[in-house]
Structure formats: C-alpha cells, structure tokens
Amino acid sequence: MNKHLSSQDRAALQVALAMRREQLETQRHQHLAGQTRAEHAREVLLQDGDDAPQRDADRELDLAIADREVLGLAAIDAALQRLSSGHYGLCADCEAAIPLARLQLEPQALRCVACESRRERGQPRPASL
Numbered sequence: 770m771n772k773h774l775s776s777q778d779r780a781a782l783q784v785a786l787a788m789r790r791e792q793l794e795t796q797r798h799q800h801l802a803g804q805t806r807a808e809h810a811r812e813v814l815l816q817d818g819d820d821a822p823q824r825d826a827d828r829e830l831d832l833a834i835a836d837r838e839v840l841g842l843a844a845i846d847a848a849l850q851r852l853s854s855g856h857y858g859l860c861a862d863c864e865a866a867i868p869l870a871r872l873q874l875e876p877q878a879l880r881c882v883a884c885e886s887r888r889e890r891g892q893p894r895p896a897s898l
C-alpha cells in the first residue's frame with residue numbers, strides 16, 4: 770500500500786481516469802459506427818473488388834486504431850482497479866512510487882518514467898533491480 774498519495778490525490782486521479790475512460794469509450798463508439806458505415810459503403814460501391822489492396826490497408830488501419838482504443842480502456846480499467854485495491858501509483862516493475870506529477874499527466878501510468886522508457890527501448894530490466 771503506497772502512502773505518497775493523499776486520499777484527495779486519489780479522488781482527483783479517480784475522477785481523471787473516469788473522464789478519460791468516458792472520452793475513450795465515446796471515441797471508440799464513434800469510430801466503430803464510422804467503420805460500419807464505411808464498410809457498408811464499400812459493399813455497395815466496390816463489389817467488383819478491384820481495389821482489394823487498398824481495402825486491406827484501410828482494414829489494417831481500422832484494426833490498429835481499434836486496438837489502441839481497447840488497450841487504452843484496459844489500461845484505465847486496470848488503474849481504477851489498482852486504486853480500489855491500494856496498489857495504485859506504484860511502479861509495476863520496480864515498485865517505486867510514481868510521482869504525483871506523472872500520474873496527473875497520465876493517470877493510467879503503470880510504471881515509473883525510468884522503467885517505462887526502458888520498456889520502450891525494448892531493453893530488459895537490469896538484474897540489479
């Protein structure tokens with residue numbers, strides 16, 4: 770259980786997470802609805818299939834966007850769960866307290882900046898940690 774966040778901080782972060790979740794959910798629904806309309810248009814207009822490579826590219830892009838939205842929602846849900854279980858705000862890798870300033874910018878952050886950038890560079894965690 771981390772102590773570096775006051776109950777006030779937690780409450781504010783929980784609100785921020787809930788708002789982000791709602792935004793992402795709205796965006797996702799709009800995107801899914803748009804995709805459905807686009808696919809319907811393709812069915813109507815492009816039944817001969819002579820632009821299949823372009824359609825595949827569009828489909829790939831749609832999937833990539835949808836994946837990001839789903840991952841974003843999952844990250845927010847996980848953060849909300851950590852808030853309620855008392856594990857929120859601790860780095861998932863090194864268990865250091867994640868600074869409040871970072872959490873305010875990115876309330877769903879799972880790791881401290883050092884561990885996050887190490888992961889982004891694709892380097893393994895040093896054995897000393």
Ligand SMILES: [Zn+2]
Nearest residue numbers: 860863881884
């Ligand atoms: Zn860390």
